[in-house]
Amino acid sequence: MLLIQQLLNGVMLGSVYVTVAVAFTLTIGVLNFLNFTIPTLFMLSGMGAWALAKWGLPFGLTGPFPWPLALGGAVVMTIAASLVVERFTFRYMKAKYGDATEHAIPLVSSLGFLLIIENLIRIGYGTDPQRMDAISWDTTINLDGLLLRAPQLISLAVALAIVAGLTWVLKHSRIGRGLRAIAENPDAANILGVDSKRLVPVIFMLTGLLCGLAGILFAINYGEVSPGMGEEIGSKAIAGMVIGGLGSIWGAVLGGLIIGIAEMLTVHFFGADTVQVVVWGLLLAALFVRPQGLLGHHSIGKGKL
Amino acid sequence: MSGYWTGILTILAINVIMAYAIFLPVATGQLNLGGAGFQALGAYTAAYFSANYGLTVWLTLPLSILVGGAVGIAIALPLLRTKGVYLVLATFALAEVIGGAILNTEALGGAMGLSVPDYVDYPVPMGAAVLVTLFCFYLMATRFGLAMRAAHDDEVVTDLLGVSVRGVRVAAFAIGAALAGLAGALYAHSYSFVESQSFNATLSIYVLLYVLLGGTQTALGPLFGAVFFTLLPEVLRSILPEFKSWIVLAFGAGGNVSPPDESWRFVILGLLTVLMMIFRPEGLITRTLVDRLCSPFTPRRRVLREVAV
Numbered sequence: 001m002l003l004i005q006q007l008l009n010g011v012m013l014g015s016v017y018v019t020v021a022v023a024f025t026l027t028i029g030v031l032n033f034l035n036f037t038i039p040t041l042f043m044l045s046g047m048g049a050w051a052l053a054k055w056g057l058p059f060g061l062t063g064p065f066p067w068p069l070a071l072g073g074a075v076v077m078t079i080a081a082s083l084v085v086e087r088f089t090f091r092y093m094k095a096k097y098g099d100a101t102e103h104a105i106p107l108v109s110s111l112g113f114l115l116i117i118e119n120l121i122r123i124g125y126g127t128d129p130q131r132m133d134a135i136s137w138d139t140t141i142n143l144d145g146l147l148l149r150a151p152q153l154i155s156l157a158v159a160l161a162i163v164a165g166l167t168w169v170l171k172h173s174r175i176g177r178g179l180r181a182i183a184e185n186p187d188a189a190n191i192l193g194v195d196s197k198r199l200v201p202v203i204f205m206l207t208g209l210l211c212g213l214a215g216i217l218f219a220i221n222y223g224e225v226s227p228g229m230g231e232e233i234g235s236k237a238i239a240g241m242v243i244g245g246l247g248s249i250w251g252a253v254l255g256g257l258i259i260g261i262a263e264m265l266t267v268h269f270f271g272a273d274t275v276q277v278v279v280w281g282l283l284l285a286a287l288f289v290r291p292q293g294l295l296g297h298h299s300i301g302k303g304k305l
Numbered sequence: 306m307s308g309y310w311t312g313i314l315t316i317l318a319i320n321v322i323m324a325y326a327i328f329l330p331v332a333t334g335q336l337n338l339g340g341a342g343f344q345a346l347g348a349y350t351a352a353y354f355s356a357n358y359g360l361t362v363w364l365t366l367p368l369s370i371l372v373g374g375a376v377g378i379a380i381a382l383p384l385l386r387t388k389g390v391y392l393v394l395a396t397f398a399l400a401e402v403i404g405g406a407i408l409n410t411e412a413l414g415g416a417m418g419l420s421v422p423d424y425v426d427y428p429v430p431m432g433a434a435v436l437v438t439l440f441c442f443y444l445m446a447t448r449f450g451l452a453m454r455a456a457h458d459d460e461v462v463t464d465l466l467g468v469s470v471r472g473v474r475v476a477a478f479a480i481g482a483a484l485a486g487l488a489g490a491l492y493a494h495s496y497s498f499v500e501s502q503s504f505n506a507t508l509s510i511y512v513l514l515y516v517l518l519g520g521t522q523t524a525l526g527p528l529f530g531a532v533f534f535t536l537l538p539e540v541l542r543s544i545l546p547e548f549k550s551w552i553v554l555a556f557g558a559g560g561n562v563s564p565p566d567e568s569w570r571f572v573i574l575g576l577l578t579v580l581m582m583i584f585r586p587e588g589l590i591t592r593t594l595v596d597r598l599c600s601p602f603t604p605r606r607r608v609l610r611e612v613a614v
Contacts, residue, residue: 034390088579104336105586107393108517111510112578119568119575231506235401242394273416276405283398288383291391 005146006264012152014260015159016221019214020237021244021252022163023207029247030183030203036110037085038211039234040117041078045215046225047121049074050130058124071219075212082208085113086201121227129226132219155217162213163253166206170249175202183247236263239283245296254294258282311427315495317535318430319488323512324519324527325441326484329477331513331521332445334457335385336393340512342400343482345504347373347489349407352419352499362423366433366490373486377479385474400509407501418500425494433491437484438528444480445524453477457521514574518581520588529590538570545569 020042027035052070056062065073089109139150170176178199181189190196218233219225236259244255259279266278286293323340330337347369354360354368384395407413444450455463456470464470493499511534519530581589 028390032390034393088583104393104517105582107336107390108514109579109582111514112575112582114510115571115575115578119571122568123572235506238394239398242391246390273409274405277402277409280398280401280405284395284402287387287391287395287398291387 001145003268006268007261008146008148010261010264011257012149012156012260013263014240014257015152015156016214016218016233017237017240017259018159018253018256019162019210019217020233021240021256022166022249023210023214024237024241025244025247025249025252026166026210027203027207028241029249030179031090031200033090033106034110035085035089035207036107037082037089037113037117038207038237039230040114041082041085041208041211041230042215042218042233043225043227043230044081044117044121045074045078045212046219046229047125047130047227048077049216049219050132050225051125053132054130071216074216075209078212078215079205079208081117082204082211083201085110086204089113090200090204118227118230125227127227129224129229132223132225149221151217151221155221158213158217160253162210163249167249175199179203236279239279241293242283243286243293245293248293248295251293251295313535313539314427315430315491317532318427318434319492319495320512320515320531320535321434321528322430322437322484322488322491324515324531325437325524326481326488327512327516328441328521328524328527329444329453329481329484330474331516332457333453333474333477334460335388335474335478336513337396337478337481338393338509338513339396339398339400339403340485341504341506341508342396342403343373343377343485344489344492344508345400345403345407345499345501346376347486348493348499348504349413349419349489349501350486351490351493352421353413355421355423355494356419359422362425362429362490362494365423365494366487369486369490370483371486373489374479374483377482378475380482381475381478385471385478397506397509400504400506404501404504414500416500416502418498421493421497421499423494424497425491427495430491430495433487437487438524441527442524449473449476511574514578517588518578520590522587522592523590523595525595526588526590530588534574537574541570541573 020038023038023041024035027033027038049067049070051058052065052073053067054064056064064070089106141148141150141153170180178189178194178196179202181192181194182196182199186196214233215225218229237256240255240257240259241252242255243258244251244253259282262278262282263275266275270278323344326343327337327340350369350372351362351365355362355365360368380399384392384399387395408416413419445453452463452468452473455466455468456473460470489504515530515534516527517530519528519533520526
């Protein structure tokens, strides 16, 4: 019974990883770009919601926001930040230098943005974790001895709904077709009339939206945000994405849930200290044995844009 | 020399060695985001053997180099099948696994860390840094260095011309890992204490940024990058408070100004990174720049910019 409970907890924990992992896999799948600002955007959303609810806009422009508005504002802010990142990282990734490490250019810029955003937040609001009791609630559903927390159930539902919606958009909408064309072959897509200059920002908006939602879901779930919250979630989301397969959205879902379950089982059997070794060991093993991941496509990571 | 400056010289020496450790794989076209892991290996090797077996620093340094290099080869053989984004992720994951394994090993002190008995003063790391720098300049001038450059610029053609690209990459990765081991051992003996938390992901990121901002085309790049970014925080430490008081003065408020937050240094490093990637993504020091500085009177040739495939 305890084991089943732990498995359930793992799935619930995994739902936050899933949302962030989908954000990672989307940028890698379409643009072949490992966006290291994603964990920071996630953190920005959580801290932003806290700051808006407690202080309002910076420099005393407004008073504190009521919390539904603060949560919405945090998501909007995260999307805006993601678009800024796009403006200064991806728009300059042109293959004009003929350099084998050139795929590293946006990756390195995104590391730069990671430093900027995270440290600005630290300067503005300090490094301590902040409580958000007002918006976290703790309703437990007792199912025949199995305990389910309501906010976690909602997170899982929201995560799955987002992923399903995203898959639908990618499959059936005009934008989605354009994005898949860019993922397949950017040059051919451009020749055939796909405007990649206008579609690339869409990817970053989606990234911002996913990170923003993940950030506020995390805040609602745990009632606590901190400037360091992105690193741990980000690393587990990366592990989940690799295990599921780079560029595969349902792979990211599966990988995120696997990581969540693996984490809870590790805590159950070996204690909390070994989680890092297990998660990253799984990632390494996946890379050695099956680099394309469980559901991934082996052509990801070849020539792109 | 005051303690402040000897401290900076020690950090500088370790950063230079780490920069070369990351530079060697990057020069063959392989991003290594796991520098901290290999540094931790070296540091803990030195700490363990000097604390438990009483080895002197002259024995632990070569031992750390050997351990770093051996693990480097063992890891590089399977790891370098992957490339691009996968390699970045794999090296990053490797560093996390090493850090986590150390944290969970009782013999290595776990989260408590280990104290290291044999203290070395700044001349030893400085001397090692000079030797490593000379070694890397020599290496880049040999046929092996040429093969590294070739593997970086075009792996298909290099392979066709009979150079074992994979062999070159594994060798460069392993030499880099050995150098990171040396940097770790010097760290352990200079600070007399190691804990796994100091070899975290942030360290790997900083070292990679030093190297890429300095430039990866010549052996001068990492040296410049490491020196610049080690001294930059020290310069900023004195400039930033003045800068802040000017701003405060400009807005009319005088008097005592509290010193600005330490985090501003990282914001500035991040800004520099983003700007560099926009305006000069190949790094500050490039081959053309070195050529031009070495022979300033030859008329400049116009080179058509290559079109990458």
